Amino acid sequence: DLKQINICPGFIARTLEGNFTTLGRGGSDYTAALFANFYKASVLEIWSDVSGLMTADPRLVTAARVIPQLSYEDALELSHFGAKVIYPPTIQPALEQNIPIIIKNTFKLRDLGTKITSSWEDNSTIKGISSIDEICLLNLSGIGMVGIPNFSARFFQALADRNINVIIITQASSEHTICVGIQSFDREKAVEELHKVFSSEINSGKIDPIEVEQHLSIVALVGSNMKSQVGISGQMFSVLGRNGINIKTIAQGSSERNITVVIEKKHLKKALNALHESFFIEEIKKVNLFIIGMGNVGKAFLEQVSNQQAYLLDKLNMNLVIIGAANSKTMIFDEQGLDPTTFMEDLPKSEVFNQANFLEQMRSLNLRNSIFIDITASATVAEIYEEVLKESISVVTPNKIAATKEYKHYSLLKSLSKKYKSQFLFETNVGAGLPVLSTLSDLVKSGDQIIKIEAVLSGTLNFIFNNYDAHTPFVEVVKLAKKEGYTEPDPRLDLSGEDVMGKILILARESGYQFELDEVMGNSFLPESCQTSENEADFYLKLAADEVHFSKLYQEAQSKGCKLRYVASFEDQKLTTGLSQIGMDHPFYHLEGKDNIVLFYTHRYPEQPLVVKGAGAGAAVTASGIFADVMRVANTQQ
Known part of the structure; x- marks a missing residue:
């Protein structure tokens, strides 16, 4: 029945002097809440251009979503710390009469919106993450404040006299400092008033001039179920710390409904997204x-x-x-x-x-x-x-x-x-792609000590010596290794042994020892002419010219029933690399293709070493x- 519908203006009001005025932001919502309170309405619906209160600011967090239901207290916390969907004073009249508030979207009628009530069954710890993007901190500090009453009262009265709203407050237990956060646009008049109020103490050196930190933002975790929940603060600080976000100040009320931190404004978007991913576990x-x-x-x-x-x-x-x-x-x-x-x-x-x-x-x-x-x-x-x-x-x-x-x-x-x-x-x-360094790290972290390392660390050289038979020229096998993607961009690095020298150095360092690269004794198997090549093409020419040298190395090993392996070792504080003739009874003898192998001799593995073995070269395994x-x-x- 349309006759039962009352329509009234929302944000138009009258002053005590009888002058017309407006109620300001959220005035229409506040008026509706007052009417709901007066008539003891069964529900208060607020229709807006959004589908409800969000888990975070959707302009900064694309994964933010609508909160289907939350308490009056949580809604107050979120609205206080920047959630502009509902104006904080709107909540109080509804709360007094326990009237549910439903926030709906005028343009998306099917959206369920957000329902604000006194209580319901809810297991979620965090309801939302709110933020204010432009604040500054005012710090009042000085040795003259310790044990002297009335400093706090004068401080806050000075701000109140200039109609400056305080958003966050912290004070050291030593009473040496008071820190508050205010909107940045209030900064100049706040500093002016505080310097005037505390001029005598500042001039006498009892307290320091007001210190101002600008370009800051507030981030607040909100949720009634945080109360007595262990680890929420730690999780928040850990997430921010891992992302390089320094916390300027921290506040948490005794109600434990929110944890508030102040950070640099430039990190606000990163902080909100990192926290949102961490606390809303279903998020990707x-x-x-x-x-x-x-x-x-x-x-x-x-x-x-x-x-x-x-x-x-x-x-x-x-x-x-x-x-x-x-x-x-x-x-x-x-x-x-x-x-x-x-x-x-x-x-x-x-x-x-x-x-x-x-x-x-x-x-x-x-x-x-x-x-x-x-x-x-x-x-x-x-x-x-x-x-x-x-x-x-x-x-x-x-x-x-x-x-x-x-x-x-x-x-x-x-x-x-x-x-x-x-x-x-x-x-x-x-x-x-072999888990060599991670295995070594586990040994060291668990208290084991490395006694000796023996290894074949070049998949390239192992491929070359597994495929060279003195019939196919050595240079052609090297070119094949490069074609297969087993060498460095410049194969001279592999064949010079420099690559292996670097690897055994890394193993020694990761074992906890301090070595420099020039302390690794590298024994090259290349003839001197090949060690002074000007470029890759020149290197290939010199390898071809010295085929007799490589054939001789192969024949000598074959005559003893051995295979050629380029071996790196760390023992008795010495690092060495070089070509060795390996007999059938050694684990290195049966290495195939481009395999690498590392033998870790430790206090726990003194005789039978811990072995890591597998493909040690190639684009796919390196990428893995x-x-x-x-x-x-x-x-x-x-």
């Missing part, structure tokens, strides 16, 4: 990848990511997203993600590669759960690891240069990864090792 976790290096291994890695995406989404709720990629000539970025199956077609048409610009793009995007993957052999690319780790972006790489530089630099990268809660992983530096490191980082970011 996004792991952001930045890749330099699109050679054979890089392409194999892209193929593996593409093939595994459906599995990761289905089984682990995880989405690996390639945000940026580059080769030596061009680079391409897309914050929404590059298609690993097609973006290589667009890469040649993209912007010119510049390493500094690539780093700046990673820094400016400031995405959570980020991993930088270097799939090159470039010393120049390895130089940026330090800056990458400082941005709390983990580094995964098969590039051995960083891990074999001066021990001081190697140690620095390790310490930076700890300091900035990132990871520096290089499993594929030794043994391609990179993938494994990426997953290690992603799983520790959970």
Whole structure:
């Protein structure tokens, strides 16, 4: 019956003096709540242009969703900390009469919206994550405050006199400081008033001038079920810390309905997304990848990511997203993600590669759960690891240069990864996809001590000596190894033994010992002429010219019933590499194809060593090792 419907203005009001005015933001909702209270209505419906209160600001968190139901108290907390769907005073009149509030979308009538009531059956710990994007902190501090009453009262009265709303308050138990958060637009008048009120104490040195920190944001976890729930604060701080987000100040009321932190504004989007993924477990976790290096291994890695995406989404709720990629000539970025199956077609048409610009793009995007993957052999690319780790972006790489530089630099990268809660992983530096370094790490972490390491660490050299029979020229076998993708881009690095020297150095360092590369004794099997080649083509010519040398090495081993293996060892504080004749009774004798093998002799394995064996070269196995490191980082970011 339309005659029973009353229609009245919403935000039009009258002052005590009888003048017309408006109620300001949320005025119509507040008026409706007052009428609902007066008439003791059965329900209060608020129709808006959104479908209800959201788990986070949808402008910053694309995965945010509508909260179907929450308590009056949780709604008050969310609205206080920035949720603009409902105005805080609107809730109080409905709460007094226990009137349910339903928020609906005028343009999406079928959406269920959000229902706000006193209580219901709910097991979720966190209802939402709210934020205020532009605040500043005011710090009043000084030794003269300790034990002196009335400082707090004067401080807050000064702000109240200028109609400045305080959003967050913290005070040290020593009474040495008081810190409050206010809206940034109130900063100047707040500082002016506080300096006036405390001028005598500031001039006498009893307290310091008001300290102001700007360009900050508030993030608040809200949920009535947080009360007495162990680990919520720790989880929040851990998630922020792993993403390189420093917390300026923390507050939690005795009701335990919210935990509030202040962070730098530039990190707000990253913080909200990281927390949303962490606390709403049904959400898909996004792991952001930045890749330099699109050679054979890089392409194999892209193929593996593409093939595994459906599995990761289905089984682990995880989405690996390639945000940026580059080769030596061009680079391409897309914050929404590059298609690993097609973006290589667009890469040649993209912007010119510049390493500094690539780093700046990673820094400016400031995405959570980020991993930088270097799939090159470039010393120049390895130089940026330090800056990458400082941005709390983990580094995964098969590039051995960083891990074999001066021990001081190697140690620095390790310490930076700890300091900035990132990871520096290089499993594929030794043994391609074999779990060599992870096995060694487990031994060391569990308290075992490495006594001796014997290893065949070059899949390339093993392939060459398994296929060379003195009938096919040695140089042709080397060319075949490169064609099959088993060598470094320049095979001279493999045949010189430098690659193996770097690998045994890494094994020694990861065992807990301090060595430099020049302490590795490398015994080359190449004739002197081949060691001074000008380029790869010249190297092949000299290998062909010295075929007699290689044939002699083979024949000598054959005459003794042995096989040639390029062996690396660590024993008695000595690191050595060189070509050896291996008899049938040794584990190295039966190595096939491009296999690697590592024997770990430890206090727990003194006679029968712990053995890691398998394919140690090739694009696919190296890519799988990179993938494994990426997953290690992603799983520790959970």
